Amino acid sequence: MLSKIATRSFSSTAANAHKVAVLGAGGGIGQPLSLLLKLNHKVTDLALYDLRGAPGVAADVSHVPTNSTVKGYNPDQLAEALTGADVIVIPAGVPRKPGMTRDDLFNTNASIVRDLAKAAAENAPNAAVLVISNPVNSTVPIVAEVFKSKGVYNPKKLFGVTTLDVLRASRFVSEIAGTNPVNEKVTVVGGHSGITIVPLLSQTNHKDLDTETRDALIHRIQFGGDEVVQAKDGAGSATLSMAQAGARFAGAVLDGLSGEKDVIEPSFVDSPLFKSEGVEFFSSKVTLGVEGVKTVHPLGELSNHEEELVKTAKETLISNIKKGVEFVKQNP
Known part of the structure; x- marks a missing residue:
């Protein structure tokens, strides 16, 4: 049995050989993220x-014991850490403390x-850049502006990682419905903080929740991070x-780069959906x-309630995005 596993691990083709750089690898997110990426056989460096x-x-x-080399920088x-990278994941930054919003x-x-x-x-300049550092609604536009200033911006290669909202939605829905969270697929759209997070419950099997349950569930998905910040009592935010x-989304990006078909995940990107309304991401x-x-x-078909939530999210996103753009203008 071992020989089969070994053969599979050590025969990475060029399409599946990728250098991934983690910027902020020593932190609360960076350490477990690095471990999880070491377990991904598409990561060779x-x-x-x-x-x-x-x-x-x-x-x-x-x-x-997986077939990848690891080096700390x-x-x-x-510069050396980044050279030749296919994917760059950025969890660097300070964590939230109790009472802080992501905007703080x-x-x-x-x-x-x-x-x-x-x-x-x-x-x-050609790497896929995955931004975890909060507030994502503003840090993703910061990366875009910096890349534009260097003349290397590719909107197809910049991602805000919103996957945690998707994981929470699956988990919290399953707790209400008494189901296995693995089978709960919930699309979450908008942004990655508070009221910009919009879970599309009408597109799941749970569209008939009573209003009180639905509203409490949406609120919990939007502010799930606060549960962790409070429970850690000042010692950090959601890291594990x-x-x-982050590992799931990086894995999906690597699957796409390797030419796999039908790799679909929600992400905060330079999007055409609401550009005409001034929502760039x-x-x-x-x-x-x-x-x-x-x-x-x-977004597909939305309930009337979701239409309202998306409208609110867009208003907030416009100011969040502007904040990132203005920051780079004032602090190039």
Whole structure:
């Protein structure tokens, strides 16, 4: 049996050989995310970067017996960490504390993301960039503006990771319905904070929930992160579930880059859906391919209540996106 597994692990074809760089690999999300990426057989070269501790994480993770090399990089080695990367995942930044919104993180994380985006634009301009650092609704536009300023922006290769909202929706719906969360597929659209998060329950098997249950469920999906921040009592925010979400989305991007068909996940991308209304980025289902975003899916049929939620989300998103764009203008 072992020989079969070994053969499968060690015979990676060129299409399945990918360098993935994790920027912020020493943090609460970065460490478990790095472990999960080490388990993905499409990752053949794992580059772990952080201001401190990345070589230690790399040494630890490197002992996991999958067919990939792992190397840790210190601050003076960022260019080397990024060179040749096919996928860059950015969980770097400060975590939320009790009472903080994702927007409260803006000033600190905006500078971190801007600087990492500059390095990515210079050293790996063709990589798919997956942004986890909050507030995603503003940090994704920051990366876009930096890449534009360097003349290398490709809207098909920039993603805000909203997968945690999808995981939470599956879990929380299953708790109400008494079902297996693995079988609960919930599309979540909009953005990645509070009222910009819109789960499309009308497109699931649970469209007939009474109003009170439905509203409580939507609120819990929108503010699920607060549960974790409060439960950790000042010691951090969602890190383990976020790492799983990041690994799942990175895995989907790698599947697309490898030429697999029908790889569909929701993500916060440069979207045509509501551009005419001034909403430059929006999360919806996208089909992933060798070019990154292959197709942005329309939202489909919405209930009247969901139409209202989307309308509110769009209003908030316009200001969130503008905040990111303005930040780069004022702090190039």
